[in-house]
Amino acid sequence: MSAQVMEQATTGPLVRARGVRKSYGGTEVLKGIDLDVHPGDVTCILGPSGSGKSTFLRCINHLESIDGGWIEANGELVGYRRKDARIHELRPREAARQREDIGMVFQRFNLFPHLTVLQNVCHAPVLVRKESRAAARAHARELLERVGLGDKEDRYPAQLSGGQQQRVAIARALAMRPPLMLFDEPTSALDPELVGEVLDAMKSLARDGMTMIVVTHEMGFAREVATSVVFMDDGTVVETGSAAQVIGAPQHERTRAFLSKVL
Ligand code: ADP
Ligand code: MG
Numbered sequence: 115m116s117a118q119v120m121e122q123a124t125t126g127p128l129v130r131a132r133g134v135r136k137s138y139g140g141t142e143v144l145k146g147i148d149l150d151v152h153p154g155d156v157t158c159i160l161g162p163s164g165s166g167k168s169t170f171l172r173c174i175n176h177l178e179s180i181d182g183g184w185i186e187a188n189g190e191l192v193g194y195r196r197k198d199a200r201i202h203e204l205r206p207r208e209a210a211r212q213r214e215d216i217g218m219v220f221q222r223f224n225l226f227p228h229l230t231v232l233q234n235v236c237h238a239p240v241l242v243r244k245e246s247r248a249a250a251r252a253h254a255r256e257l258l259e260r261v262g263l264g265d266k267e268d269r270y271p272a273q274l275s276g277g278q279q280q281r282v283a284i285a286r287a288l289a290m291r292p293p294l295m296l297f298d299e300p301t302s303a304l305d306p307e308l309v310g311e312v313l314d315a316m317k318s319l320a321r322d323g324m325t326m327i328v329v330t331h332e333m334g335f336a337r338e339v340a341t342s343v344v345f346m347d348d349g350t351v352v353e354t355g356s357a358a359q360v361i362g363a364p365q366h367e368r369t370r371a372f373l374s375k376v377l
Pocket of ligand 2: 167298299
């Protein structure tokens, strides 16, 4: 973590989004999103399909550019830099460097099929961060232990269950030592009996103080670990609060209608 990030981590939000807008063609799918995420927060984003949750996460790590507003992550403006009192879009290499500090776990695990579990986890630290193989391997083993896969390092992804593959994907993201982790419905592609082991790995990460933004339909997870819950609908934040507030006592009809379908 850079000194600048450390400073930010102890003084203010790790993520600030203000008035974030995004359109595809003529259709606006994010209509002015505001969000603050502080160090150690676990922010769960709920909302119906098509409400803009994935798009918003992708904007946070600049996999999508935004059309209005701004986002700061880890103390830096996402996708842009201020220079000579002007705002310049980052070049692809600079954006890639910025993205290294944001771990992302998707619904689909996207592991490298031709690499072993250990090689999958070591890949980016060695290639991108130029860590020594020995150091990367030691860290990877620690992370695999942590997600309960210490005995699977020589397996290939195809030899693992979906839940195990998703836990490898989590370890792989953690290998870059990101101060912030984004999860986009990490359990929704899994058979029901495999969901628990992935949620358990995420809960342990949360307990260790990792800052996380989690798009999920797992209300039990949100109730147990979310420090704040955001309900999105139709490209807007409809309501924000503690899990007890948003899930337990929703103020808006749209939130109630959504919860009645998923609870
Ligand atoms: P959610 O994750 O909440 O289900 P998304 O962020 O995936 O919602 O999508 C929000 C809206 O944006 C949807 O109407 C979707 O069809 C549209 N959308 C998402 N990605 C694209 C894209 N690359 N091109 C065009 N439309 C898109
Ligand atoms: Mg989505």
